[in-house]
Amino acid sequence: METGFNSSVWNAFIVLSPFGAGMFSFVIYKAWRYNDWHHLFDPKHNKDSRLQGEGGDFSQHWSHYEGLAKLVVTLSAGALAFLISTVSNQRPPLSQFSQRLTDVTPIVVGFFGASILFLILFLLWMAYRYEDYCHTANHDSYRAWQYAMTVSLGVMGFVAFVCGFGWLGVNLFRQT
Numbered sequence: 001m002e003t004g005f006n007s008s009v010w011n012a013f014i015v016l017s018p019f020g021a022g023m024f025s026f027v028i029y030k031a032w033r034y035n036d037w038h039h040l041f042d043p044k045h046n047k048d049s050r051l052q053g054e055g056g057d058f059s060q061h062w063s064h065y066e067g068l069a070k071l072v073v074t075l076s077a078g079a080l081a082f083l084i085s086t087v088s089n090q091r092p093p094l095s096q097f098s099q100r101l102t103d104v105t106p107i108v109v110g111f112f113g114a115s116i117l118f119l120i121l122f123l124l125w126m127a128y129r130y131e132d133y134c135h136t137a138n139h140d141s142y143r144a145w146q147y148a149m150t151v152s153l154g155v156m157g158f159v160a161f162v163c164g165f166g167w168l169g170v171n172l173f174r175q176t
């Protein structure tokens with residue numbers, strides 16, 4: 001059993017934290033740079049006539065975000081089930097491949113679990129913010145920090161998914 005960085009589920013959050021902090025900082029920097037401290041969900045509420053011409057509301061965008069998030073959550077849950085089932089059904093003596101899988105499983109479970117957590121939080125947060133936005137007369141309740149939180153949750157969920165498969169692949173197929 002490996003006792004290094006791969007040995008804990010929580011190490012996945014150490015890897016993901018810079019991505020979330022970076023995206024949050026980037027969005028806040030853009031808000032500061034362009035002095036744009038709130039965002040509009042619906043094109044019909046935008047001040048730019050080109051965007052107003054698009055009309056419509058957030059529902060089309062929501063369906064894209066929701067569909068991608070559901071796909072990644074489903075694939076992450078499937079990968080988690082496969083990993084846990086495979087590791088729990090191993091019998092000694094373990095092959096070199098099986099030992100590598102056992103060693104890397106904790107952090108990979110952390111990545112896939114984080115992917116599910118962050119993407120569910122992403123959808124919940126965005127739905128909550130949109131409801132607040134819809135019930136504000138000036139449609140100015142979606143502040144830059146809230147948008148930054150939305151972007152950070154979505155990016156961390158996707159990065160966790162990619163890191164899960166990447167980490168698994170690199171550690172299983174490395175040359176020793």
